[in-house]
Amino acid sequence: MHEPCRPFVTSESPLARAVQPQRVPEEADVDHPSLFFNRELSWLDFNWRVLQMARDDRTPLLERLRFLSITAQNLDGFIRKRIGGLKRQAAAGVTTLSPDGRTPEEQLAHIVRAVRPMYSALGHTWDQLEPAMEEEIGLRIRDYADLGDAQKQKLAAYFRKNIFPILTPLAVDPGRPFPFISNMSLSLAVLLRHPDRGTQHFARVKVPTSRARWLSLDEPLHFVPIEQVIAHHVNELFRGMTVEGVYAFRVTRNADVRRDEEEADDLIEMISERLRERRFAPVVRLEVDRDMPESVRSFLMEKLSIGPEDVYVAERVIDFTDVRVLADLHVPDDRYRKDLRFSKWTPLTPPRLRRGVGRESGDIFSVIRDNDLLVHHPYDSFEESVQRFIEEAAADPQVLAIKQTLYRTSEDSPIVDALIDAAESGKQVAVLVEVKARFDEEKNIAWGRKLEDAGVHVAYGLVGLKTHAQAAVVVRREDDGLRTYVHASTGNYNTQTARQYTDYGLLTCDRNIGYDFTNLFHYLTGYAPEQSYREVVVAPQEMRDHFLEMIRREVRHQEEHGNGHIMVKINELGDSKIISELYRASQAGVQIDLAIRSHCRLRPGLDGYSDSIRVVSIVGRFLEHDRAFYFHNNGDPAVYIGSADWQRSRLDDRVEAAVPITDETQRQRVIHTLKRAMNDPRTAWELQSDGRYVQRVPDEGELGYQEQLMAAARNR
Structure with a gap:
């Protein structure tokens, strides 16, 4: 157990340096540029937090090497996409200001000054690790x-x-x-x-x-x-x-x-x-x-x-x-120590799916009929829940149809194999393959052809929109008629990343949700531009407006009952309209807790604008990827999980889906997990109003957020 240490502060923070002159004028509107951090600098701050995992001697030695590699890979991508996109803007004569009021040239000037220290820090970190590697393991x-x-x-x-x-x-x-x-x-x-x-x-x-x-x-x-x-x-x-x-x-x-539209579309659309x-x-x-x-x-x-x-x-x-x-090197037994890597974690089978509950009969559908099932990867096993759902659907003679989105999947995907088996056994199988998934275009096209050869109906996305919604629909013949089962997720159908990324998935046979996802697939594979939905929130049609209304509703509850509360966990926060609405809610006194892994344009803790807003970023052994939304709603909480971050491009240019969690047990699990994230004593970094991130320091014996969830999974 490491001794308690001083908090780490992103002293190199390019965001903090750039924001110093950004004073908020008196009585500024909530959309004033001084109230927004710069996206590019905020992302660079995130990469400093990743690098800190490599510099922190509390991180196991070989994992420090891995985080050094991740930081370098992240920086490569940033220079290639974000700097490249801004240079294209500058070359094309774009003068449109970013939400924080900067031209492309001004942003490039800040970025260049910020990237060089990070580039040098990679080498300095390597200098720290080299002698440690030799001393510890040779x-x-x-x-x-x-x-x-x-x-x-x-x-x-x-x-x-x-x-x-x-x-x-x-x-x-x-x-x-x-x-x-x-x-x-x-x-x-x-x-x-x-x-x-x-x-x-x-x-x-x-x-x-x-x-x-x-x-x-x-x-x-x-x-x-x-x-x-x-x-x-x-x-x-x-x-x-x-x-x-x-x-x-x-x-x-x-x-x-x-x-490579995923990363640069917000920059290139101005040209x-x-x-x-x-x-x-x-x-x-x-x-x-x-x-x-x-x-x-x-x-x-x-x-x-x-x-x-x-x-x-x-x-x-x-x-x-x-x-x-x-x-990833194999270290000989005589040199190996347990603290060289993170302790091995094997995702656990959810209790309701363990042998003797639903496994002996081979019927996952009876488990879902009993009650909705929420899974949280990698704490819950992807293979024993989501993969099992698709494989059993493919083998079940009572299943008539399977519909699924494939945004990014793994090599030798058992999900794809199951869909092929289903089609070859005579089931109706339809798959939406997104060919614009970054780094996976060729792979996804290859999957699409393989599926088509097996008789699967394959669609390749909508013109002008990227399909990022993650869902699978299974239609099953039962004694009382046809029943629709749904898996809705915050992550991809990828068995490999399911062990490294945190993601939620909901397995349900709720009739309204089944109806909505059936309509969503009609929209994706056919012609239904004016499709409507009962419970599921879909982008680009309604998602931003829906969440804006949920924020405004908390303001009304705050004014009437004094109990407005919002908790959100997402990867990125950049949508100007939502940020301005969060400022208005904070001005009304609503408590707002935001766990934002990567870049965040919102400035918390500003007098008169965001006094009641907290922002934390969690960087740990798993990549925080799940997205969850909580609105107190005067004691009747509205809770959603979804595929979209609060980014303009995600809400306007993608097909995304957020699904409500209506079962009280599962809903409380999400709420409790959100509270854990906001109160994480070890791996959370708290964003200050000036752009600095300060890492929290645990008391002796306190576990970080991810370790808490691993322990909770074992206890279940």
Whole structure:
């Protein structure tokens, strides 16, 4: 047990630095720019909180490596999408201000100043972890120059056998133009000289990191980076030339918004069609080895059409995303300690689905008929609840039809296999496959074709809208007629992420909810633009208006009874209309508790505007992904779980669904969990009005939010 420690404060906070001059004028309206944090800077603050998990010595050592990798991966995506999107805005002449009152150029200026300290902090964190890894378990990343002769000979043999055949050196000269540098690829800039003519030449060699970034040595847990091995043998690629220098570099390109709509749509929508294709440098970052000469750096800048502001000098390793491999290493028993990784967690079967309750008969539907079932992953097993629901539906001869959305699923998905089995057995199966799911377009299209080949009716989303609602509908023939069973979720049908992401799922046969989701699938697969719903709240038709009315209702209850209370747990809060309404509710005295994992534009704790609003962010071993909404409603709570964050793009440009939790037991479970999140003593960071996040410090023996839920699952 660690001793209680001082609270961590995001002292590097770009949000706090940028907000200092943003004083709220007297009697400002609730939509005044000074009342909104900047989205981009708020997200960077979130990534500082992730990095703190890597810097915090209370985090197990190998997990610290993993969080370093996650931070680097997050930063790569931010530069590629958000900086790339803002640069496109600037190039297109967009002058529209962000909600916090900044132009694209002003935002870029703040971001550049904020990103560089974070980039440097990745290297400093690595410097802290390297000696700890060596001391604790003997893990070392060696420099090639420090290896012994025997080790170098073995690496030379490995290079010639396994690396040399796949390398493709690309020379640059008048007859061979500068090559296309693929996004996020690690490369070597090779400076050559002709021994007779004395002319200097440039070549690029792509490093094949997809095979292995870290090459193992004959000493256990000792590795050398592959780029160093290639660099020391690169002369074998350029026989007859003199190698004068080899320097690593890495290029980050702007996201192709036509394919990557999820992240940049709010930025790109401001650019007219005529201006979207206006040329601007597609490269948004160049990372270079610290030893790279200025002449080589300038050559790369010229060829990539970038300025000094886009160049980042790596003092240590270029690309820390690959250290995730080290976090997963097998550590020999004689060196292994229990505190190297988080204690193993195996999701538990919900009590009502355990053997002897519903499992022996193989009938999950009888369990759902008895009462709604709420599952919370990864505390509750996805396989023993959601996957079982789909698999039993596929095998049950009484099931006539299955309808499901597939936004993002796993490799070798048992869900897809079950849907194929259902179709091949003669059931009506319809699947909405979202082809715009970031990183999963090709995979989802492949799933769609596989499903179509089995006779599944496949739709590929709606024009102009991304389908992010997560739902499955099962129609079953029973003694009293047809009954509709529904699984509605906050997360994807992915068995892998279900062990890493927190998500809610509701299994119900409530007739109103079944009716609503049946209508939702008619909307998704057919023509029903004016579809109506009884209980389920659907975007883009009504979700924002519904939640705005729920907030206003709490204001009325506060004015009449003094008990207005709202609790919300989501990933992101950025919708200006909802934020302004929350300010009005706070001015009326409504207590508002918000657990926002990532960026948050709302400023809590401002006198006269948000005195009664608390905002916390939880960063822990699991990715907080579930979305839940609570409105006190004068003692008759309204509780929802849903797929949407309170973001403009989610509420206007996506098909999303929020479902009410009406069973009192399940409703109280959500309410209790929301209260746990707001009072988390260990992994919660509390947002201050000036933009700083302060991490809470537990008393001795206190557990963090996620550990509390793990303990509660065991107790159940």
